[in-house]
Amino acid sequence: MTIPRCELDPADRLKTVDLMLSRDRQEAVNRTRESLGKIPRNDLVERLLATQEEEKLKKKQEEEEKLRKKQEEGKTVEMLHNILQDLTDDEFKRFKWSLRDMSTIPWCKLDKADRPETVDLMRSCDRQEAVNRTRESLGEIPRNDLVELLTQEEENLRKKPVEEEKIRKKPAEEEKIRKKPVEEEEKLRKKRKAEDQQPVEIMETRLLSHVKIRCVLRWD
Known part of the structure; x- marks a missing residue:
C-alpha cells in the first residue's frame, strides 16, 4: 500500500482510515491485520476477522434474498x-x-x-x-x-x-449437537486436571515455607 509518508505522519486516526480506504479496500484490510499482528494486538486481529465474516454472511444473505x-x-x-x-x-x-x-x-x-x-x-x-x-x-x-x-x-x-x-x-445444528458432548468432556477433563494439580501446588507451597523457616533458624 503506497501512502505518502508526508500525509501519513501527521494524520490522526480518522485521517489514517481515509488514506487507507482511498486505496484498495481489501489491501487496506489485509495491511491492517498484518500491522495489528506486529504490534501485537491479536484481540483486534480476531475482531477484524469476525467483522469480515459478518460482512461475508450479510452479503451472502442479500444475494440469497435477491435470488x-x-x-x-x-x-x-x-x-x-x-x-x-x-x-x-x-x-x-x-x-x-x-x-x-x-x-x-x-x-x-x-x-x-x-x-x-x-x-x-x-x-x-x-x-x-x-x-x-x-x-x-x-x-x-x-x-x-x-x-x-x-x-x-x-x-x-x-x-x-x-x-x-x-x-x-x-x-x-447437527454439528452443534455433535460437538456438545466433546466440549463438555473437554471441560470436565480440564476441571479434573486442575483438581489434580491443586494438592501438588499446596505441597510445594508448604515445602517452600518449611525451607524458608529452616533457613531463618540456621541464620539465627
Missing part, C-alpha cells in the same frame, strides 16, 4: 398465466374490466391485451398488489375455485423460504 425474490416473481408470473388460461373468453373480458382502475396499467393497453400480455402488464405493479387484485377480480367473475387455487399457491410460496431456511440450518 429468492427473482424466483418468487417467476413463480407468480407462471401462476397468474395458468389462472388466466383457465378463464373463458367472456370471463377474461370481465377480469380485465375489473382492472380498469389500476393506475399502473393504462386501459388502452389492457383492453387489447391477450392473456400473456395482461400478465406482463400486471408485472408493472407491485407483486403482492397484482396477486391481491387478481384474487378480487376472480371473486367478482365469480371463479371461487381459482380464488382457492391462488390462495393455496400463495401459501406454498410463503412456506418454501421457511422450509429452505430450516434445511440450510440443519447441518449447522
